[in-house]
Amino acid sequence: MAERIVADLVVERLRAWRVPRVFGCPGAAIAPLVGALDDAGGDPAFVPARHEETASYMATGHAKFTGGVGVCLATQGPSAVHLLNGLYDAKLDSKPVVAIIGEDVTGPLGGAHEEIGLSRLFGDVCNQFVRYGRSPEQVPTLLDQAFRTAAATRSPTCVVLPRALQVTAVPDLLPQTAGVVTATPGEPLARVLPHDADLDAAASLLGNGRRVAMLVGQGAHGAAEEIVALADRLGAGVATSLLGKPVLDERLPFHTGVLGEVGTTAAAQLMGSCDTLLMIGTNDPWTDWFPMPGQVRTIQIDIDGRRIGTRYPVDVPLVGDAAETLRALLTRVPENPHREWRGMVEKMVDRWRETAAERAAAPAEPVNPQLVLRELSARLPRHAGVAVDVGSVIYWYARHLELPPGVRAQLCGTLGSTGCALPYAVAAKLARPDEPVLALLGDGAMQLNGLAELITVAHHWTRWRDPRLIVLVLNNRDQSGVGGGRTPGGRRSDVPYAGWARLLGLHGVRVDRPDLVGPAWDEVLAADRPAVLEAVVDPAVPLDAPEPALADLRGLVTDGDAARRVRERVIQTEAIAADEVV
Known part of the structure; x- marks a missing residue:
């Protein structure tokens, strides 16, 4: 029987924490652990990525799509440096990931790798916990912590x-650590509810509101039923943050869509016209599209009290789990639906949907990228996973891809780092191999990470019960930045993305005519293997960010006569908005 070493002990602790797989790149300093994972019989499995950055994205994607703890590994030096992007993604989007780093300092003192101190390197991104293992006895407790x-x-x-x-x-006398009982990461470890007095104050404020708006973020996941019930009770309109887009059925008639630069005019109008704002599980950074401070009374619900009031002034803070807190509010808020306000919101939504349809149908050379996402919207499989990259694709995803209940969607929402979508999709597919997954990205992201990680897809797909992992590449050949359009020197080298997929034994379709977009989606969704849909799109299609709500009133003094004048302008603006949507 082979001698039991610490690397085997690490695998045992990973198994105790029910880690299904570990993402990483092999290297000398982590080789013993990789060898132990190879001997583990797939429990947990080791998934080699083409690059450490994509390994860290996979670990973060696993956490985002499953709610579990993502795990990645690397060696010291540049290998460890490459993990930072994915780990910062996890930090800024509040997802649990454990990075295991191998270190070898047995060579000459002052070696190149030693110049990158791991404690300093990870001290910010992993500021809650960075520890070194020193002895076999420490390892189980260290990993558990x-x-x-x-x-x-x-x-x-x-x-x-x-x-x-x-x-x-491992010493024979080393005590066996008891099995670990895990809580679901990303959810509260205990029942957290606000104080009754705060709930009563929030209920009173909501009950007195005539034009209530609700802004929903990713922290409201699992609370859709309560959000809809409260919105109906108050006759409220609803908008979401970009990360909160999958929380609610976007086909609801009072759902105005995503708020912010990538969002809809209906969401901006909702914020510009409301008098009461309920923020649920959101730390949305696009505050230019929030109501003007002083225009509204605000309640904010968040499980983490440190986030309350950091983006916008709050009258009533509610520290608690979203679903639990909303259920408590529902017992306190009186039935007071403001039908005129709800009607106005629904007209905002109808008008936006007409605008979105017109934009997607507008001619482009050769294909309008908005049309590509709109055609997918009608075909999106139930219970699919959707991974979205950074770039103009976010605008089209936010505005044109309606997510029905059951569809999981994730993106690098706060860090905004390009190259995440395909690694996310790999993690999502490995977690649920019997469900379809789509990655939506631009040609820049595909060249950055996607071309390489398509090799990973080619390696794994034959073991998936549902072979569909579909990669949409919006090929606009533009490298001048989001919304840059055609500028001198702004052309990106073209790559045959669909051809590369076929070279790897996958399916590939290239579309450069608008009438073929729908049939192309049908083809890749029916394929018997992963597929790349390369859509040659027009880089000159404008992004058309919505006008920030009441932007012209920002910065005004809000005391005395100035406050009165601001209130009068707000009333006038609301009246104009009401006239426009009637």
Whole structure:
């Protein structure tokens, strides 16, 4: 029987925490752990990525799509540096990830790798927990602490294991650590509810509101039923943050869509016309599209009290789980639906939907990218996973892809780093191989990470019960930046993306005519293997960010006579908005 070493002990702790797979790139300093994973019989599995950055994206994508703890590994030096992007994604979007770093300092002092101190390197991104393993006896507790901290703080943590420690024999007298009972990361570890007095104050404020708006973020996941019930009770309109887009059925008649630069005019109008704002599980940074401070009374619900009031002034803070807090409010808020306001909101939504349809149908050279997402919207499979990259594709996703209940969608929402979508999609597909997954990205993201990670897809797909992993590449050949359009020197080298897929044994379709977009979606959705849909689109299609709500009133003094004048302008603006949507 082979001698039990610390690397085997690490695998045992990963198994105890029910980690299904570990993402990473092999290297000398982490080789013993990779060898132990290879001997583990797939429990947990080791998934080699083409690059450490995509491994960290996969770990974060696993956390985002499953609610579990993502795990990635790398070696010291540049390999560890490459993990930072995905770990910052996890930190800023509040997802639990554990990074395990191998270190080998047995060579000459002052070696190149030693110049990158791992404690300093990970000290910010994993500021909740960075620890070194020093002895076999420490390792089980060290890993348990890393997982518990990641789950409790919804953030990445880091464990550094020297190579010499990984190959150290485990003492026979080392006590067996008890099995771990895990909570679901990303959810509260205990029942958290606001104080009754705060709930009463929030209910009173909502009950007195005549034009209530609700802004829903990713923290409201699992609370859709309560949100709709409260919105109906108050006759409220609803908007979402970009990360909150999958929370609610977007076909609801009072759902105005995503708020912010990538969002809809209906959502901006909702914020510009409301007098009461309920923020649920959102830390949306696009505050230019919020109501003017002083225009509304505001309640904010968040499980993390540190986030309340950081983006916008709050009258009543409610620290608690979204669903639990909303259920408590529903018992306190009187039935007071404001039908005139709800009617106005629904007209805003109808008008926006007409505008969106017109924009998608507008001629372009050769294909309008908005049309590509709109054609997918009618075909999107139920219970699909959708991974979205950074770039103009976010605008088209936010405005034109309606997400029905059951569809999971994730993106690098706060960090905004390009190249995440295909690694996310791989993680989502490995977690649920019997459900379709789509990755939506531009040609820049495809060249950055996608071309390489398509090799990973080609390696795994034959073991998937549902082989559909569909990669949409919006090929606009433009590298001048989002919304840059055609500028001198702004052309990106073209790549045969669909041809590359076919070279790897996958399916590939290239579309450069608008009448073929719908049939192309039908083809890739019916394919018997993963597919790349390359749509050659027009880079000159304008992004058309909505006008910020009451932007012209920002910065005015809001005391005395100035406050009265501002209130009068708000009333006038609301009246104009009401006339426009009637």
